Amino acid sequence: MRGVGAAIGGVRSLAVAVALGLLACAPRDQGAPDTTGTRELSAQGWIDVTATLDPARTPVYEGDAPLKFDFLKDMRRGDNLTLSVYSLGAHSGTHIDAPMHFVANGAPIDLVALDPLIGAARVIDIPDSVRAIDATELNRHDWRSAKRVLFRTRSTLRGWMDSPQFHRDFAYIAPDAAQLLADAGVLLVGVDYISAEQFGAPAPRTHQILLGRRIPIVEGLDLRPVQAGDYDVIVLPLKVAGHEGAPARAILRKRTGNQRSLTP
Numbered sequence: 001m002r003g004v005g006a007a008i009g010g011v012r013s014l015a016v017a018v019a020l021g022l023l024a025c026a027p028r029d030q031g032a033p034d035t036t037g038t039r040e041l042s043a044q045g046w047i048d049v050t051a052t053l054d055p056a057r058t059p060v061y062e063g064d065a066p067l068k069f070d071f072l073k074d075m076r077r078g079d080n081l082t083l084s085v086y087s088l089g090a091h092s093g094t095h096i097d098a099p100m101h102f103v104a105n106g107a108p109i110d111l112v113a114l115d116p117l118i119g120a121a122r123v124i125d126i127p128d129s130v131r132a133i134d135a136t137e138l139n140r141h142d143w144r145s146a147k148r149v150l151f152r153t154r155s156t157l158r159g160w161m162d163s164p165q166f167h168r169d170f171a172y173i174a175p176d177a178a179q180l181l182a183d184a185g186v187l188l189v190g191v192d193y194i195s196a197e198q199f200g201a202p203a204p205r206t207h208q209i210l211l212g213r214r215i216p217i218v219e220g221l222d223l224r225p226v227q228a229g230d231y232d233v234i235v236l237p238l239k240v241a242g243h244e245g246a247p248a249r250a251i252l253r254k255r256t257g258n259q260r261s262l263t264p
Helices: 002-025 175-183 205-212
Strands: 046-048 068-073 083-087 095-097 118-125 148-152 188-190 217-219 229-237 245-254
Touching (some): 188 229, 205 217
Parallel strands (some): 118 148, 188 217
Antiparallel strands (some): 068 083
């Protein structure tokens, strides 16, 4: 009986070992978070590139709605709370254009997916002398490996997103450059003034090309705090149902060689 008991004990030990091995090799629960190599998310390293909304400082595109901010109640005037009312256009300050802006039956801002708005981005410096970012100018820069492209132009160098005067001679993306970006599969395009289109253009071809390929355009970035290079970007618009654009908050974080992007 002693020999039989030893044999049974050996079988039990083998069964336990096999079961543990199977558990180790089992596929991870797809619903469980993968904490490998992650750290707690914090504000460290993030840079705010949102233009401040202020009627005294924010440029308004010619013919667009002015900014009007007021207090309905104000504790400084003796009220028991402070309560504000805002009036502004959808394309005020830093904002996102949704396909609906220039595409019939295009998606409104509340239906723009998060994927293009979060992930790796490249800030490209455009010289002060350049107004038209055309295909020739675009190809002077290393942009083809970038999924999101943000242009830092004369508008940043001159501080135009922090000046109430509207400047017609801002740098813009020409249609041939927009076509290159769209054909390369870029997910997001950004500029540092309140339009990506040439002022007075005979047709909004840049918007039509990008938005026609469901590429959101973030306009009015304040890129003074950053330089050219690779970043992570998060830019989130207000979720306004059924409209073509909305103000947004935009932040960047410099990427390093060993840093994993938020998304591709």
